[in-house]
Amino acid sequence: MIDLQQIHKTFGAFTALDHVSLSIPRGRMVALLGPSGSGKTTLLRIIAGLEHADGGIIRLDGQDATDLSARDRRIGFVFQHYALFRHMTVADNVAFGLKVRPRDSRPSKDEIRERVSTLLKLVHLDGLAGRYPTQLSGGQRQRVALARALAVEPRLLLLDEPFGALDAQVRKDLRRWMRRLHDDMGLTSVFVTHDQEEALELADDVVVMSHGRIEQIGTPADIYDNPATPFVYQFLGNATRLAATVQGGTAHLNGWQIPATAPDGAAVAFIRPHDWTLEDAAAGANATLRHASVLGSSLRLDVTLEDGQDIEVDIRRDAGQAVPAAGSALRLTPNRVAVFPATA
């Protein structure tokens, strides 16, 4: 169990982390998700003990670890560009964390050899123990880095964009494999990513960060279905942002009346492309089609609403169904709309 309370970090006049609090139960896999500069790496480095916070408390398994050195925290680390030792073989890289232990806690040579061999099997690199890092592919290097991090039996594994430098297919394979390894070994892991798909696919809990603050913490389903703020809505992809006006608990948008809890006045509404129903335009059109394209089993419509705002609509397409022509009048109804005050 890791518990962060009110972690604060500035670099000069710049606030990188603004009183961040977060608890991670044992066995979870947690994604820190946010745009570049939101403080993800800084938070990870502070958890690892590689960076010192200006304020706040870190507890690991109930013990105050705020002033514990990186080595004494028993935390494993894998960075995107964390180079392996070039002059060491794969086996020596993996053994490194064990060999540098103080004598009284250092395993014997045989035990180290045994553990390295087990770890290399685990990451499917058992045939490559004698190779040097330059003789490996990017994906293989990341697996060596992972074996090296796991060698010290960390109570927590931290991964900073671990798959970022790899091509798309390797990246997908490696992250699925990482998830299985996490489950099989009963690890507790925190990984940094700016890729929402990666966070939603892999993590038990997603922590969305922006400007050194946590915007929302939740399961992938929570975060996707009920974004707490306009930032989360926009960051989690594909929501169209529209201007609306709220009066007496109702948002007015392109002639629709939508129940809203936002206060009276200017508001912003978010609608996802698949949250629309296309109806028979004979009942009264409220939008015009600009462009339609077929995306496999769905139809992507670029539409201008009657009030002049542009939206994207994805609807299911049956095989052989005619694609509507540009300029067609449409009747659309939004199924799900989130309304926030315009200043939020």
Ligand SMILES: Nc1ncnc2c1ncn2[C@@H]1O[C@H](COP(=O)(O)OP(=O)(O)OP(=O)(O)O)[C@@H](O)[C@H]1O
């Ligand atoms: N050592 C440092 N000195 C000064 N500023 C720093 C330092 N380290 C980080 N920062 C700043 O703190 C902010 C947060 O950086 P951080 O690396 O934590 O962001 P991030 O969310 O991990 O971004 P990225 O996805 O680009 O890695 C950035 O604006 C960065 O420029």
